[in-house]
Amino acid sequence: MIVTPLVLLSLIVWGTLVGLDLVSVAQTMIARPFVAGGVAGVLLGDPMAGLRAGVLLELFALDVLPVGAARYPDYGPATIAATVVLAGAPWELSLGLAGTIGLLVSVLGGWSLQQLRRMNAEAVQRHAAALAAGDSAVIRRLQYTGILRDAVRSALLTAVGLGGAWGAQRWLTLDRRTAVALTLVVIGAGLAAAIGGALRSAGRGPRRNWLAAGLVVGAAVAAFL
Amino acid sequence: MNGSGRALLRLFTVQGVWNYERMLGVGVGYAAEPLLKDLKAKDPVRHSEAVVRSAEFFNCNPNLAGLAVGATVRAEYDSAPGPQIARLRTALCSPLGALGDQLFWAGLLPALVGAALVVVVLGGGLWGIIGFLVAYNIVHVWTASWSLRTGLAAGMGVGAAIGSSWVPRSIPRVGLAAGFAVGLAAPIVANWYLDPFGRLSVVAVLLVAALGVVSGRLFGARMTGGRFALVAVLLTLVCRLILR
Numbered sequence: 001m002i003v004t005p006l007v008l009l010s011l012i013v014w015g016t017l018v019g020l021d022l023v024s025v026a027q028t029m030i031a032r033p034f035v036a037g038g039v040a041g042v043l044l045g046d047p048m049a050g051l052r053a054g055v056l057l058e059l060f061a062l063d064v065l066p067v068g069a070a071r072y073p074d075y076g077p078a079t080i081a082a083t084v085v086l087a088g089a090p091w092e093l094s095l096g097l098a099g100t101i102g103l104l105v106s107v108l109g110g111w112s113l114q115q116l117r118r119m120n121a122e123a124v125q126r127h128a129a130a131l132a133a134g135d136s137a138v139i140r141r142l143q144y145t146g147i148l149r150d151a152v153r154s155a156l157l158t159a160v161g162l163g164g165a166w167g168a169q170r171w172l173t174l175d176r177r178t179a180v181a182l183t184l185v186v187i188g189a190g191l192a193a194a195i196g197g198a199l200r201s202a203g204r205g206p207r208r209n210w211l212a213a214g215l216v217v218g219a220a221v222a223a224f225l
Numbered sequence: 226m227n228g229s230g231r232a233l234l235r236l237f238t239v240q241g242v243w244n245y246e247r248m249l250g251v252g253v254g255y256a257a258e259p260l261l262k263d264l265k266a267k268d269p270v271r272h273s274e275a276v277v278r279s280a281e282f283f284n285c286n287p288n289l290a291g292l293a294v295g296a297t298v299r300a301e302y303d304s305a306p307g308p309q310i311a312r313l314r315t316a317l318c319s320p321l322g323a324l325g326d327q328l329f330w331a332g333l334l335p336a337l338v339g340a341a342l343v344v345v346v347l348g349g350g351l352w353g354i355i356g357f358l359v360a361y362n363i364v365h366v367w368t369a370s371w372s373l374r375t376g377l378a379a380g381m382g383v384g385a386a387i388g389s390s391w392v393p394r395s396i397p398r399v400g401l402a403a404g405f406a407v408g409l410a411a412p413i414v415a416n417w418y419l420d421p422f423g424r425l426s427v428v429a430v431l432l433v434a435a436l437g438v439v440s441g442r443l444f445g446a447r448m449t450g451g452r453f454a455l456v457a458v459l460l461t462l463v464c465r466l467i468l469r
Contacts, residue, residue, distance in 0.1 A: 026237045027287060029361050032338065034345060038354045051345060055414060058342060062335060062407060063450035067326045069245065069284075073451055092421055100458050103451050120244035124251060131251075131280055134273035136258050139280050143255040146242030178465045180426075185457045187418045188430040191411055192437020193450020198407040199438070201331045206397075207404040214339075214408020221409075222416035225347075 001044065001088030003166075010043050011080055012158050018076035019154020023066075023113070024147050031076035033057035033102075040083040052091045053082040057102050059190030063197035069117075074109025077154060078102040081161030085168055093174075096182025099190070101168050105161040112153050120146050226302065228259030229373060232294065235259070236369050239290045247282045253294055254280025260298040260377075275301040278310055284318050286325020289392070291369050293317045295376020296383035303380055313381060320384075324392050332399035337361050339406025346417040433457060 003011075014036070022031040029035060034054035041050015061075045082102030086094050123142055124131070130138040174182065195215075202208040239252035257279040265272040278297070285293060293314060300310045337357050344353030379386035387393070415434075419427050437453045 023243060024238065024241045027240075028365070029334070029358060032357075034338075034342065035354050035358065038345075038351055042351070047351060051350065052418075055342060055345060055417075058338065059411075059414065060450045060454065062338065065326065065330050067286075067322070067330060069248070095418075096458070099454070103454055103458075106451060107455075117244050120242050121246040124242070124244055124246045132277060134276035136276055139251055139254045139258060139276070142251050143238065143241045146244075146251075147238060150241075178462070180422075181461050181465060182458060184422070184426055184430050185433055185461050186454055187415070188433025189437050189450060189454035189457050191415055191430070191434040192441065192453060194407060194411055194414075195434065196438045196441035196450060198335070198404060198411075199442075201335070201400070202404050207400050209404075210401045211404035211408040214405040214410075215412060216408075217405075218343075218409040218412035222412040225413075225416055 012155055015077040015080045015158025016151055016155040020150055024150040033061050033075045033079040036076040037079040037083050040080040044087040046087040049086040050083045053086045053098050054079050056099050056190050059194040063193035071110050071114055073106035075106045077158040077161050078106035081105045081165040084165035093179040096186050099186035101164055109157050112157055116153050228262055231259040232256050233373055236291050239287050248284035250283045251280050253283045256294045257298050283314055285321035288329050288368050289321045289325040289372050291372030292376040295373045296380055299377050299380035305381055327396045332403050336403040336406045339410040342410040343413050346414055
């Protein structure tokens with residue numbers, strides 16, 4: 001699919017908003033992969049591609065608990081990259097590649113979040129004396145520069161992801177059987193991630209029974225579809 | 226006390242400068258700043274001390290940070306001793322972290338995501354996304370507002386206010402809903418993807434999924450879903466290369 005400069009720009013703006021939403025600003029959950037992918041699909045003129053990529057990466061995101069200082073992948077900009085790979089292509093043959101690009105970008109996103117946190121810590125250390133003196137203006141400045149830093153991180157991550165998606169489309173040509181095998185593997189791995197995460201959260205309590213009940217009802221619904 | 230509206234807005238950026246030095250500390254200081262303004266006219270020295278305390282180390286789930294902001298600001302206006310306020314902040318870190326993580330990250334969020342995924346793949350499409358965002362953010366914004374109001378009203382007694390509130394009571398229920406919703410979504414999403422493929426493909430996907438769950442149980446946090454997927458993709462490419 002040919003992406004016009006305007007669409008490219010709108011994808012980078014969307015990726016920046018999505019990246020900011022993950023931690024720094026609002027946490028309205030537009031960073032969830034199925035949300036990020038759905039909107040990216042609309043921007044690319046292929047909403048279904050966005051939903052396919054988004055739902056797949058959402059299965060992986062369900063495995064993640066973003067608690068405390070834990071390092072976790074950034075799936076928002078990653079889903080935008082995956083959507084670009086999938087847009088305008090037959091999804092059965094492209095989902096594996098799109099998912100792989102998305103997962104790689106999400107790992108890079110996790111690393112970039114750690115670097116951001118380190119840079120924020122250095123900024124706080126630099127202003128330790130002013131903070132100890134109760135300077136409100138310094139608190140505000142630290143806050144605004146922290147958010148600006150995250151915006152730059154998110155924009156760069158989205159741009160790198162889009163570059164990776166473009167490169168994958170241009171240079172990675174898989175034969176049909178390999179492409180289908182990759183698609184099946186990422187779907188299976190995504191299901192494993194979602195169920196594995198749910199099992200971990202459930203522990204040994206009644207939540208595990210409700211998880212099992214959900215699986216049974218879901219399987220029954222799927223059988224009737 | 227003025228500034229509660231601005232403090233509420235600022236709570237939505239409480240993680241804006243999250244770092245390994247003070248974690249949420251500076252963000253909490255930023256959110257508390259409008260609330261502390263009235264103290265400046267009343268007692269400038271106390272105000273300065275309060276600003277310093279407000280930006281010190283703090284960590285909790287961001288959705289419940291308003292409880293800490295409100296309680297410590299109220300304690301400053303009530304002229305509670307500084308070391309006592311510092312101890313309150315320290316004491317609030319763990320419970321607000323644990324309660325918020327269980328309520329939001331392990332409860333409400335997977336429950337709503339699971340339900341939304343079902344709506345999306347059953348043909349709801351973008352409406353599933355809109356419904357999810359509206360439902361989540363109603364709870365998200367209401368909780369932030371409730372947290373700040375409760376913290377401001379309770380002051381040093383915020384621990385008791387949290388204990389008797391809806392938060393600890395709702396965690397088990399939301400957790401059950403989350404378990405059910407994710408369980409419900411998994412087979413329906415699998416069916417959505419696997420519909421165009423043959424039965425052999427379904428068996429292959431189920432095998433990969435089972436292997437992924439088992440490896441996650443065996444290797445714990447070292448084998449996340451994403452890592453397993455990347456390893457599986459690499460192995461598939463190597464196998465295909467050998468079989469050619």
